[in-house]
Amino acid sequence: MGEPGTRRRHKLLSGQQVFDIPLKVAISSVREDIAKLNERDATKQGQVEKERFVAQGQYVVSGTRIPVSLIASFAKAGYTPEQIRREYPELTAEDVAAALRFEGIVAAA
Numbered sequence: 001m002g003e004p005g006t007r008r009r010h011k012l013l014s015g016q017q018v019f020d021i022p023l024k025v026a027i028s029s030v031r032e033d034i035a036k037l038n039e040r041d042a043t044k045q046g047q048v049e050k051e052r053f054v055a056q057g058q059y060v061v062s063g064t065r066i067p068v069s070l071i072a073s074f075a076k077a078g079y080t081p082e083q084i085r086r087e088y089p090e091l092t093a094e095d096v097a098a099a100l101r102f103e104g105i106v107a108a109a
Helices: 023-038 068-076 081-087 094-105
Strands: 048-051 059-061
Touching: 048 094, 059 068, 059 094, 068 081, 068 094, 081 094
Parallel strands: none
Antiparallel strands: 048 059
């Protein structure tokens, strides 16, 4: 439904204004925002942390949701740090080393 004398449109029942924004513009903007949210702070690399609402309170690699216990499980199953990083490309060598140190596992690199 449109406003008389203008090109503005409103939803019939709610009265909310409808904007003509190309979907392509909205999608690219959302993708850029998501990419920024997924950027990891370099100061958090190589550290382990425990956040109340992340991974059910387990210790995780800082800045991620990857539990330290999961990395330890891979190491105990015989994975090398490089193989673990192939499984989780967002991890750095320092992240894997910190997780293994935290779990008391000596990396077989």
